[in-house]
Amino acid sequence: MRADVIVIGGGVMGLLSAYLLANAGKRVTLLDRSAAGSEASWAGGGIVSPLYPWRYSQAVTALAHWSQDYYPGLGQQLLALTGVDPEVHVTGLYWLDQDDQADALAWAQREGRPLHEVPVESAYAAVPSLGAGFLRAIYMSGVANVRNPRLVKALRAALQGMPLVTLREHTSVAGFVQDGARICGVRTGDGELLADHVVVTAGAWSGELLQSLGLSLPVVPVKGQMILFKCAEDFLPSMVLAGGRYAIPRRDGHILVGSTLEHVGFDKTPTEDALASLRASAETLLPGLESAELVGHWAGLRPGSPEGIPFIGEVPGHDGLWLNCGHYRNGLVLAPASCQLLADLMLGREPIIDPAPYAPLGRLG
Template sequence: MGQVTVVVGAGVIGLLSALRLAEAGGQVVIVEAGMSGSEASWAGGGIVSPLYPWRYSPAVTALAHWSQDFYPQLGEQLLAQTEIDPEVYETGLYWLDLQDEDDALAWARQHGRPLQSVPMAQVHAAVPALGPGFERAVYMSGVANVRNPRLLQALRAALQQLPNVRLIEQCPVTGFVCEGTRVVGVCTTQGEMRAERVVVAAGAWSGDLLRTLGLELPVKPMKGQMILFKCAEDFLPSMVLAKRRYAIPRRDGHILVGSTLEDVGFDKVPTEDALQSLRKTAVELLPALADAPVVKHWAGLRPGSPDGVPYIGAVDGVDGLWLNCGHFRNGLVLAPASCQLLADLMLDREPIIDPQPYAPGARLQEATA
């Protein structure tokens, strides 16, 4: 297969899409405006589950379940290939004082997921650092988190081992090279790059890029801020989530607390207000964090999309143009399935799940209407 594919964007979706396509033998060029893996994929928390999986459509659920089952294998494969461990860390997840607990339990029964209500005494025994004042809890075993910066490093390293892959960083894509209704490459700050196929995996920037073709893709940046604490390795044995905020333990004792959801365009400057709000949340959840140093505070831009359903597949009426973008809050969660599905479609293989809910076609036209 001598075809060249250009992948625009080197976040988790772009890198893993490129890896899946390159493994099949094609030539792949990844073009990234900044440094690979330095935007939303780096900034997220890395919980391998939507925050409230029962509140999503079956389309998101299908991708999430496939990815959750695949993540341990992906972590092992990348560690073996690159000697970089993405640290897929199964801790389980406690949701505290859910307003829609009945819906959550009904969803779990329907989908066969191990979510159950547990007495608070059991939660406090399992998570001694948990603060007082919480009245109800549900727990799902087996939920993992992935150390996303390490995952991105491992994906980059795996790609660099392949002779049929080029990664070009610090090279913004400004538009597309077209011949009639066909996309035959991209325009970049380093000149034109020709290809048989172009995959847009540019996260929050995907909408702006497609606008250069007159296409309206409803993907826009949604800012999220996080803080990172350093604690003892056994301080938090499980992830906890209350009032839309969460604490995630890493194996070495780092604790991430997030996150805000702000509609402020492409501004990703961390703010003092968010820092104070996240600290307050952190101390409510885990009072001992009042004395823990904040190691880092940062912001990223999620690719917001209606209902959080990503766009995966070929663009009708524009030959050669493919999308894998608009994952909103769940790019890391949905990446393995999204990238496998895209590769299946591009390589004419039997798709892992029904591709129809993600097809850009009618959804792009609706956005234009």
């Protein structure tokens, strides 16, 4: 059956875009070349905030603020619907010895965000596992992390229960079907699939897909490596960030530490050098991790983009072709707002925020 919308890419952007469009009555076919949610959406940390929110443009800030408010309700909705808890875990976040602390505080005052300088002693009192020697701290209350592997599992389960959604995993897209200037479907190994609209949510691979149309989308893979420890459930009560590395507590005592930033193309092989560097950072930040069980080390590919501003909207000159990609380091935090904005634009609704900064117009080669 012909779909209203084909979504290419089953990460959090594709899953949530499909979910919102199907909820609005659209017939959606979601395609992924492997298993849904198995790339960057699975590999990331899941902090529901940009790592350094004061360093980003208003375009990123607007998406982040909307999403932060939306996440708790989304988590509850998916748990009720699927029985899978994405674990939206509110812990707050401490930044330690931040060089641009003054910029952070000015941003918080300007944006009305609950980020404040705190005595370093209060950081040590709140996080007894913190390493010695830190001199300054700023803290933002209300910051959550989402257990992203469970988020994508919950979204996938929700889609499988929706009669308007067809999920086709292990289906690669080789190109687009065109009717004049209009995009009206995709070519796969199983043949052509047709739809009124095609949405590219293929993360780091989005640029490669658009090359077949002679379009240059400035989205490139940026490798990030992470490690995972298992500790007591009360080992780390808050997220902490210092020296460019962060530690994220899950409710069950797992601690994520990340991450690297590597421009090595599509290679996502974990390396011993990164493991050593991440372990050293982890043990400086939280010395108790030296004796903790290391249970995982992996890499993922972020969709790097200029200034981290995603591409959301219809591609000019290619009617029917839409983008929701290029979120760089902030895919998980920006996903709810990005997907809601995409749905608003596709459905002709009043958009939740000004769509102009994300429009592909003038941003593609």
